[in-house]
Amino acid sequence: MWISGVQLSWVLPQITPQVAEFHADLRVFLHNTFGIADKQVRAIADSIDLRVLLNTASNLLGGVMSIGSGGLFLLLLVIFMGIDANYFPTILAVVKEKRAPVVVALSNLAKLSRSFMIMTTIFGAIVAVLHLILLLALGALGALGALGAIMALLAGGLPTFIAVVAFYGVTNSLIQSLIQPKFVSGSVNLNMTLTFLSAIFWSALLGPLGALMAVPLTLFVRAVLVDAHPQATKGPKTAKPGHG
Known part of the structure; x- marks a missing residue:
């Protein structure tokens, strides 16, 4: 998740030309394929703002990455479980005598x-x-x-x-x-x-x-x-x- 978030933050500033090109291609595709009027095509294309979507996704990734306290809790829990695992076979041996x-x-x-x-x-x-x-x-x-x-x-x-x-x-x-x-x-x-x-x-x-x-x-x-x-x-x- 950390690598993904860093890479996404690096890519986002570079996609503005692609977003503009996508809008143009979408208008041509809708007009030529479905015969939609240019005014309606422009309205549909302008309503699709991928930058807003990507910014939202970036914020969500940032929120996921910011919950370090939860990750630290999980890490400590795994460490403690690993320590207790040394004694677990002894406990099972005692319990096995009756159950x-x-x-x-x-x-x-x-x-x-x-x-x-x-x-x-x-x-x-x-x-x-x-x-x-x-x-x-x-x-x-x-x-x-x-x-x-x-x-x-x-x-x-x-x-x-x-x-x-x-x-x-x-x-x-x-x-x-x-x-x-x-x-x-x-x-x-x-x-x-x-x-x-x-x-x-x-x-x-x-x-x-x-x-x-x-x-x-x-x-x-x-x-x-x-x-x-x-x-x-x-x-x-x-x-x-x-x-x-």
Whole structure:
């Protein structure tokens, strides 16, 4: 986010000529393609001020980057958790003497959560690299930063913008919506239907954070309610012949 914000602040002052050229191209496109009168075309084009949009995005990025206190809190929390991790195996060993299924369930939860994070990171990196290659090939400004589609619009015009948006949609849908769930469901022992429904449920309950953490939250619920109580998954005992 820091690199993206710095790069965006460096690119913004350089895009004024591209904004003016985009307005001119948009007027010609609307007039020649749809036959809209020049006065109406001018009104439509003038109503689209990309500088306002980019300035707003820059302010949002600045607001995100300015919440250093939250980042510091998260960093300290991770450090403290890392320190406590040295004693955690000892605690689990004590608890395991009386509640072995709970310890086994939590250990399995940790293992599956790590698998989920690894798979998510791998597929996220694949999508990011594909997007970066496309933007570099198109000569988009600030390819390493945010708002790649808008930067492509300023660099190559409307056809480039459409190509980038279409490519983003295809790669995200194909890789992250079809291929990734298949591998993730296999790595965490959840079928694809349950993985899909968990994303819908947790996103409705917790919003974007729920969508991001849907699989780990589902694994946690399964560990607490199912894996920690193996006797609940066993079928009813049948009476032996000769007994009442």
